[in-house]
Amino acid sequence: MKALAWHGKHDVRMDTVDDPGIVNPRDAIIKVTSTAICGSDLHLYDGYIPTMKAGDVLGHEFMGEVVEVGAQSTLKKGQRVVVPFTIACGSCYHCGKHQYSACPNGLPADNQDIAQELYGHEMSGLFGYSHMTGGYAGGQAEYVRVPFSDVGPLVIPDGVEDDKVLFLSDILPTGWQAAEYAQIEPGDTVAVWGCGPVGLFAVQSAFLMGAERVIAIDHFPHRLELAKRFGAETINFEESATYDALMTMTGGIGPDAVIDAVGLEAHGLFVDNVIDQIKASTFLGTDRPHSIRQAIIACRKGGRVSMPAVYGGFVDKFPLGAFMEKGLTLKTGQTHVQHYMPALLNAIMEGKIDTEFLISHRMPLSEAPEGYRMFKDKQNEVTKIVLKPGLDRVAA
């Protein structure tokens, strides 16, 4: 089959690789109909994530049709499913608490050592996201092997288009969890750093959870415009001083909750960010955490910090003093996707959440390398690219 494979920094290619097949009894094979490129994929593309190997198939946001099932799978051939990016077993202690992204059972034992050394514990298995998370082939491919298919994939009713539900695989639950972690109370003002897909879904979710005001921060006018569409006020950090603006806009109090939806590749010529870039390129520090610093400094005393943004290693100058002295609370983590999927599917069906607004480009899978380039270089107008293997099949 054809699949998008990583070969190094800024080098992804369409490769011909082995077809997947059933390995374990709970597996299913999915014929991919839609798959998206994620902000997290850019971290791989830019070479920030360790333990990648040439030839690794990328993609963790995908859906498709069930074409093969193992003896213990509960899926049926022909069903359409959205697959959560976290591989969780459904039967361990963590899954019992719905902490699906903490499930250790989807991560091959040998792949657990790296995270155990680095973080003190193993992580969950993820599709198409380095060997530290299992080395699973991802969904930017014609077919994917999906483990634990009896508990992960969500069956989509007939007649509901892919584009409406594809984002249940990651970014919609991630934006929702980010807002939930902000513990929003009625009347709250929530500030969101980053108007990428995660930030934009966090904006929608925050309003649904009762936020009175949401202030969205980015430097891309088009992305800020999208946030505005959902009722957010905006700050363009290239035109305005973010902290000063936030303080004035909140009457000197600061936002009640702050959400960092930027992550380890923060943009902008801020002094600390420039130092971070030099350090990252010389391997002295691994992450560029400007946005989380700024969020902590702006957050009101006793407020909440929610950090869906991904960080992989160590950061310098984390404002621990501000964090302590202001009595802040931080909640973060990979999303417990399985926990949120069913309710969010209902919210989409009831028209409470808009998902399709995000898609700026639809392309055949074969053009995925071009898709990566565009997503990296034209972030203003390219908000989300959905790859459709089906478009190839029609063309072929």
Next chain:
Amino acid sequence: MGDLANAQSDDAPLANSKRSEAAAEAAAQIPEGRGDTIVNAAVTINKPVAEVFGFFRDFANLPRFMENIERIDVIDPQRSHWVVKAPAGGSVEWDARVTEEEADRLIAWTSEDGAEVPNSGRVEFRDAGTRGTVVTATILYDPPGGVIGKVIAKMFQREPAIQARRDLRRFKQLLETGEIATPAMNAKQFEEMGL
């Protein structure tokens, strides 16, 4: 109270001690302990203690999650014959004997005299209520030199504790999910990758 200077003053497992004499003390706790290198690891398995103990007690099950063990032939309830993979398709073998056993609580074994790789171990099982069963393995062995040494180095990895930890993780996966996680894309890749 005579030997306070040497005695362990905390509740940490002996195998995690920083004191150099600790290995010998831990070895003394394993009946007929053989070897001077000690490794321990623990895992919590979300299954009742009787099920976890029962599965482990049938030694023929061990190769299903212990990477380097090719097979274990159960001779009688006390004795078994272990075959461990070696490079170039060879193998290292030894007989082992159960030295201590308490149903649903613990099992200990030792290799018989003359084993190429003297080893012994003790695995404890503890009912952890709603969390299932805590399994704690303590293994003692004598790392030999030469070819056998290489086998053993591989068996216990560069850091011996890592292999024990990996095996216990697979044990957990097998009992909790009925399968062992693998990134293999298909049966052919799975063959190439091994457990």
